[in-house]
Every structure is written in C-alpha cells, then in structure tokens.
Amino acid sequence: MHSIIVVPMYSTRPDDHIQLDPGDSLLFGRTARARGPHLVIAHEGVSREAGEITAAGAYWRLSNLSSAQTYVVENPEGAGEHLKVPPGRLDAPVPFEFSRVVLPAGSELLTFDVWAPRHDYLDRPGPRDGAPTASAFPLDRGKRYFQVLVALCAARLREPHAPLPTAEELVERLRPLWPSVSRASVAWNIDYLAVKLRLKPAPDTTPAGGPRLNGKKERLVSLALRFDLVREDDLALLSEKAEAGR
Template sequence: MHSIIVVPMHGTCPDDHIHLEPGDSLPFGRTARPHGPHLTIPHEGVSREAGEITTAGAYWRISNLSSAQTYVVENPEGAGEHIKVAPGRLDAPVPFEFARVVLPAGSELLSFDVWAPRHDFLDSTGPRDGAPTACAFPLDRGKRYFHVLVALCAARLRGEPHAPLPTAEELIDQLRPLWPAVSRTAVAWNIDYLAVKLRLKPAPDTVPGGGPRLNGKKERLVSLALRFDLVRETDLALLSGRGGAAR
C-alpha cells in the first residue's frame, strides 16, 4: 500500500492523485518544477516554493517554506481539530489519517487533501526485528468511512443476501442519525477513500467515457467487506448512534 496519497484541490479522478512511498518528498507551490513530482497550485497568492510534504512510513510531515503565511492542517472528521504550521517551520508531524492542508492565498483559502491509509501493527510481543507487519484491511471503526461501509452492507447484514445496493438517498437516511451534515458528495468521497483503503484494483466497471461507475465500486466494497467479515451484524448499532464509536 502507498504510504501517502495527495489529492489536489480539483483532483476528482484517481489518476490525479499523487502516490508517495515512505521517504518520498513532494514540494508544492505556484511554480512547477521540470523534474520530479510536484504539486502545482497556480494562484498568485501562493509562494513559488510554498512548502513540502515528506512521508515517514504510516504518517507524514509538512514544511512551511513561506516567510509570512501560517498554514493550517485540518482533520475533516474532527470537531475542529487542526494544527498550525508557522512560517519557516520544518517537518511538522501530522497525526491525522486524512487531512486538509489550507493555504491563505490573497482573499481566498486554497486546500488539498492528504490521505495516510497505511497502518502498521506489531505482530508479536517479542523484540521488534525487521519491518512491522502491514495490516491487510486497516479500518478504524470510529471513522465516518467505516460507518459508510456499514450502511452499504446493512441490508445484507440483516439477513437479505440478495438485497440491492442502497441508493445515495438511502445511505444518507441511514447515516443522518450520527452524521447530521451528511451529503451525497461526502458519501461519494468516503466510498472513494474506502476503495483506496481496501486496495480495490481497477475493474472494468467504467462507463463509455471512462469514468468510474459508483455502483460497481459499491458492489465490490460490499462483497469484500462481507467475505472477510470486515463488518458484522453488531456494527449495525453504529448507525443508530449506539455503537460507542459514533460521533
């Protein structure tokens, strides 16, 4: 699994995502670089060399190369959780599994997302020799993406093995008790993230124009989750806010 995935501000297509391995660095700023990976933010309010992201295994660090602007890294799933990165600060560690980097740019606020889907776990209580074991399906039951996965699988978890996949409106209805601000866009974003998190391989579920069909992705997520018991009947309590992990 890639250590870090950077999603540009208008990167709605998976081909736009920038995948980084442990130890890789990604500069970002207004001026494109002719060689190597670079996240270009073409706005006159952004410094030519604004900053740099460096991956460090299962997390990442950010450097603010601006001389005057403070950057903010938000947790989109938190209750206002964020960290400030002061001008000139180097290698500030970011603790969020997915984060939004917000840059002041004149009268605007520009942003891009950074995902850290890799989780490493100790595989024994003895000495830690060698590389840690990468978890096959690193899911956090307290995150909204897991709640979306439970909602996708809910009918089949209730004993309807051939139930049709829920529509976007049905998913929203199921999720609203624990996520009042849920929207179609947010649900689609979480489904895309689950596809990355669970390492779904690209499949021939494309429309003639080449874009992904959401139903095909949903069907493969449900099939994988049920086959490997990633969600269970007891997880249905999350949808009513009784699961303890729900916000």
Template sequence: MYSVIVVPIDSSRPDEQVRLAPGETLRFGRTPSDDPTGFLTIPHHGVSRRAGEITAAGSHWTLSNLSRTSTYVVENPEGAGEHIKIAPGRIEAPIPFEFSRVVLPAADDLLSFDIWAPRHDYADEPAAHCDGGEPTAHPFPLDRTKRYFLVLAALCEARLRGAPHAPPPTVDQVVDRLRRVWPTASRTAVQWNIDYLAVKFRMKQPPESADCGPRLNGKKESLVSLALRFDLVREAELAVLDTEPAVPERKSERELGPGQMPGAAAP
C-alpha cells in the same frame, strides 16, 4: 507500497492523485517545476512560488512550510475541529492524521487539498503482553445504552457531522432532537443529564459533596470539547439518535426538578 496519497484541489479523477512511497517528497507551490511528477502546482497569486514540501514516512507524513509569512493549517476532517498549525519556516512537522486537509491562506481565499495516509497500523491485542492482575480503570466510563449518552451525542452531533466550529445546541434543541428516540424528553430531564455528565467527567463535584465548588459556566461547551478530544463520541455512534435504545425510562428522569440529582445511580 505507497504510504501517502495527495489529492489535488478540485481533483475528480484517480489519475490526478499523487502517490508517495516512504522517503519520497512532493513539493508544492505556485510556480511549476521542471519535474511535474515531483511538484504539485497551485496556480493562485496568493500562494508562494515554493510553498512547501510533503514527505512520506511509514505510517505518517511530514509537512514543511516554506512560506515566510503564512501559517498553514492541517485539519483532521474526522476530528470535529482537530487541527495542527504549521508556522512559517517550520521544517518536517509530523502529521499523525489518517485523513488530512491542508489549508493554505491565499490572499482573500483559503485553498485546500487532501492527503490520505492509509498505512496506520494498530495492534490486534493492545494488552496481549499483560500477565493478569487488576484491569486498568477507564478514565471516562460511559454506558452507551443510557439516556445521558443520548444527550452527549446530541451535544456533539453538529461538530461530528462536519461543522467543527458550531456552538453546542441549546437544551430546547437537544429536546427536539431526541423526540424520536426519547418521546417524553423534557428540558428538566435533559438538563439533569447534562449536570450528571459534568459530575461524571469530574468537571464539578456531586451535589452531596461538602464543597460543590464554583458555578460551572459553559458547561455544554466543556462537555463537547472533552468528549471530542478523547473520542468519547464518534460519528458512527450518532446512530443512537435515530434508533430507539432498549432502555426503560426511569421515573427520576421525568420528575426531578432543576438542579436535582440522585445520589449514586447513573441515568
């Protein structure tokens, strides 16, 4: 069974794809090989003659960077900016992504080709071996029916939709984005939820704490970075931004002033 599928640059037909079984290797570079079935030709003067090698394993693949000067980047197109850098000369670096984009710096251009590794296996019941006892506490408990999750999804939307380097939206932009599902959203309510998320993610102490700590700069950027790093918001969950959630709006969310937060209840 094939475990890796390589999709060449500008490929439009399935017969142009290269399929590798575990243990098989595909070399790539500028100069065509005597064996065209085992070599992916990238005809660009900025690509090394023997640029690298792709080797299939069972549920992952490895990349060897045979360039002397160029660092290759392997992006996760579904990871909102997640990537791995492969330094010049690095051999058999393991790549864990199910969908990957290999980016090669080539003179004044950036070239890329895709790799699919569909043989990612997951346990049906990860905790089946447990024999009772207290359940494990979730490190970032989120209620996806709450207003704060709408705000978090709006903050993460641009990066999840294919703009991995997009800056977080402003509070006003979040308010505009949420008008459809939260008609009475305001700057005060959105900022309150951002502050609440910062406390929930343990980035700052709650207001009633004796030591609130220093002022947290870059709060939205930190929230987005943490949420995407641990998959707290996924692309499929962005549907909440266009579907009215069955959550009654709380008076406190409309009337709290800037910087004010209730003591215990989540928004």
C-alpha cells in the same frame, strides 16, 4: 500500499491523486519544478515554492517554505482538531489519517487533502526485529468511512441477495448520525474505502454516480462480507445511541 496519497484541489478522479511511498517527497507551490513531482497551485497568492510533503510510513511531515504565511492542517473528521505550521517550520509531523492543508492566498483560503491510509501493527509482543506487519485491511471503526461501509453492507448482512442501497438511501440512513452528510460526502468515503481496501480500478470511466460507482459499491460489499470486515454487531454503529457514545 502507498504510504501517503495527496488529493489536489478540485480533483474528481483517482487519476489526479499523487501517491507517495515512504521517503518520497512532494513540493507544492505556484510554479512547477523542471524535474521531480510537484503539486502546482496556480494562484498568485501562493509562493513559488510554498512547501513540501514527505511520506514517512503511516504518517507524513509538512515543511512550510513560506517566509510569511502560517499553514493550517485540519482533521475534517475531528471537532475542530487542527495543527499550525509556522513559516520556515520544517518536517512538522501530521498524525491525522485524513488531513486538509489550508493555505492563505490573498483573500482566499486554498485547500488540498492528504490521506494516510496505511496502518502498521505489531504482530507479536516483545522486542521488534525487522519491519512491522502491514495490516491487510486497515480500517478504523471510529471513522465516518466505516459507518458508510456498514450502511452499505447492512442489507446483505440480513439477506445475501438484497439490493445495495442507492446514494439517496445511504444519505437518509446516515443523516441521524451525521447531519451534514450529502451524496458527495458519501461518494468521497466510498472512494476512500476503495483506496483503503486496495480495490483495482474499474475498467470504465463512467461519470460519478453511474454504473462505475455502483460497481465500486458492489466490490466493497463483497470484500467486506467475505473477510468479515463488517459483522452483525457493527450495525449498532448506525444507531444514534452509538453515535452519542462516540
């Protein structure tokens, strides 16, 4: 699995994502470099070389190459959780699985997302020799995406041949726990689950919400139930009481 995935602003397709392996770096700014990967942010308020992202296994580091602007890295799933990276700060570690990098640009705030879907686990107690074991299915049951996966699987946990919920049904099922949920946020989480669980891309490019999204849901549910990634007791996560406990 790629260590870090950068999702440019206004990205609508997985083909737009920039994938970084451990040790890889990605410069971002107003102008592209002649060689090497670069995330172009075409705005006059962004420095020509604004910053650099470096993948470091299960997390990433951010260097602020601006001379005047502080950057903010938000955790979209946190309760306002964020960190500041002041001008000139190099290799600030970012611990969030989901991150939104916010760049001040004139009168606007520009953003792009960074995902860190890789989780490593110790496979036995005691001294560690060699690289840690990468998890086959690195899911965090405390995240919104896992609630979306449980909601997707709920009907088939009870009836193996039940139809999968539509996007509207998923929104209604999740709204008591997640008041701001929308079709777009559900689709985003389904896309992220496909990355986490390393599903191969669908062979067609049908617009979002059509057969391609439905096929992705079908493959996610099939994989989750085959390997017991979602179990009957996980349905408790869809109750308002469970959300209050979180």
